[in-house]
Amino acid sequence: MNDRLLLGTRKGLFDLRRKGSAWSIANKAFIGEPLSMLLRDPRDGAIYAALALGHFGVKLHRSDDDGASWRELAAPAMPKLEDEAADGKKAPSVSLIWSLETGSADQPGLLWAGTIPGGLFRSDDRGESWTLNEPLWNVPGRDSWFGGGYDQPGIHSICVDPRDAKRILAGVSCAGSWLSEDGGASWRQSAHGMIAEFMPPDERGNPNVQDPHRIVQSPSSPDVLWTQHHNGVFRSENGGTQWQEITSITPAKFGFAVAVHPTDADTAWFVPGVKDECRVPVDGALVVARTRDGGKSFEVLREGLPQRDAYDLIYRHGLAVDETGDRLAMGSTTGHLWISENGGDRWTLTAANLPPIACVRFA
């Protein structure tokens, strides 16, 4: 099991360790600063912290000593346009690092970063420098991508296929999911089968307008991917090229987070909210919805979670499962952290006074 948990919050990074049966905050950093994403690279132990400073922009830091000290790196940045003066305020600038993932074990130092305004960046030197993936930035129809929640589109999910690191899927709000099978040299839309209820009827099946809130890939059966979409849950069994809606989820089909079991592609967890216009738990009761049969049915897990007057929302990166599939962690907008040691059957409130939690990752 993973006995370490990293939290990226609105006001700092918190590093929790488990001793005996109790979790406690062992270290913290960047207190007062908003974090948007965290990553601990299992290949070399480096920890990356992405900040979104309200006044001073996106920053990226790396620790090479397990969080004892940090060094600022160059953050991903859009290429400077030569005709920027003519283009005025439309010329892009990175406003958020929304996803950070590693390449494969045989690609040491390779990192991927997904950003708002929809740029995917690659680093080959442990984050020291970044290059915009131009093929994805320039796909036909790129101008029609639009923001979901934020003013501009963003890449919140990056799935690097564990069988073949050249196979990469990027989840975009709002532009569906984009698949590369050549390491990012070319991309094709892959959100076929997703349905966007927020669009006019004839456009609802258009993959380019889909709003997947979060996409995760099964580590053990990488052809299986799960999506918590703006208006439902979708599952793919063919590597994310065709999606089927899962309608059995209860008590609601709206949500942001999804986690998939590390060794059982049919087991996944979601945290439903009422609906897009009312982003709170149904009836004020926070629950986790779990399927163990590939979405045919769901169990509603409540034990240990607040069942009245709870208004916690779990952001898209706020739910994580560890390497065993038994331990889960869930951090909320209200600064609550719950941990389950038994696949979600029972939850324990581990911290109640944290800042709003954006990102939860086992390390």
Add this chain to the structure above:
Amino acid sequence: MPRVAFTPNLERHLACPPRGVTGATVRAALDAVFAENPRLRSYILDDQDRLRQHVYIFVNNDRIADRERLSDPVQAQDEIYVMQALTGG
């Protein structure tokens, strides 16, 4: 020689003491500072070298007009203040 001073709130991220520089515009003055302190650039300017949305610059008592090209002129005796806005926190 214009003098450039930065909001003390930047000090929590990096050192940026006030200093005198040469330059006939706000852009030129800032470029002179960034030449010696390259990391500071991305805290003040965005990817397109525009002034960040929640950063303000005053020349003496006047907020600059050109947030994109920073072409506002500065004189040798001027004070350039780089402030954080009350928005964006």
